[in-house]
Amino acid sequence: MRTCMGCRESKPKQQMLRFVVDGEGVLWPDLMQKAPGRGIYHCMQEQCLRRMNDKRLQALKAKFSIVLPQWDDVLQRITSNLQQQLKRMLSRQRTTAAIGRDAVMHRLWNNAPLMLLRAVDAGDALVRQLDDGLEKRTQAGNKSLLLTVSSRHWLGEMFGRDDVAIVALDAAGSAAATVKKLQVYCVWYGCIKGVG
Numbered sequence: 001m002r003t004c005m006g007c008r009e010s011k012p013k014q015q016m017l018r019f020v021v022d023g024e025g026v027l028w029p030d031l032m033q034k035a036p037g038r039g040i041y042h043c044m045q046e047q048c049l050r051r052m053n054d055k056r057l058q059a060l061k062a063k064f065s066i067v068l069p070q071w072d073d074v075l076q077r078i079t080s081n082l083q084q085q086l087k088r089m090l091s092r093q094r095t096t097a098a099i100g101r102d103a104v105m106h107r108l109w110n111n112a113p114l115m116l117l118r119a120v121d122a123g124d125a126l127v128r129q130l131d132d133g134l135e136k137r138t139q140a141g142n143k144s145l146l147l148t149v150s151s152r153h154w155l156g157e158m159f160g161r162d163d164v165a166i167v168a169l170d171a172a173g174s175a176a177a178t179v180k181k182l183q184v185y186c187v188w189y190g191c192i193k194g195v196g
């Protein structure tokens with residue numbers, strides 16, 4: 001358990017974003033939670049992130065020699081680190097993922113658990129078609145997790161294409177842990193975008 005520097009609530013450390021302070025007093029997000037040095041933790045609730053600012057960061061001055069102001073830059077750093085990490089993780093799925101509507105609709109017939117990433121601008125027709133398909137999967141007792149992500153352009157970038165509205169990832173067996181991590185990072189990314 002770790003305490004959030006914003007709301008002071010204690011949560012399991014996996015649910016929190018870790019930061020370390022470098023020699024110049026700059027706060028760096030440490031997504032892997034492995035960087036040396038004493039960590040500072042922040043929860044990833046949008047409300048809590050919204051309340052954080054440079055004035056509140058001053059409280060850290062007692063223990064860390066951090067430079068101020070820097071909160072806007074910190075948000076930028078989190079966004080770009082998440083973006084990089086998501087890109088790295090998703091590009092590793094490139095060979096096994098179903099990318100695009102036709103491939104995804106076909107994959108829905110597969111009984112194995114799936115995680116679906118749908119762009120927020122996927123379009124009503126695709127959303128309806130997908131909802132139908134997912135309902136049938138649920139009726140058949142197949143697990144699917146649907147996440148809404150940034151945009152078709154963003155999702156395309158993750159897979160080295162111009163434009164991707166929908167992706168289905170294998171969430172079975174050894175892929176389960178990766179998918180869980182992806183889910184966390186996608187939610188965090190959405191949250192940070194909402195704050196910034």
Ligand SMILES: [Zn+2]
Nearest residue numbers: 004007043048
């Ligand atoms: Zn918090």
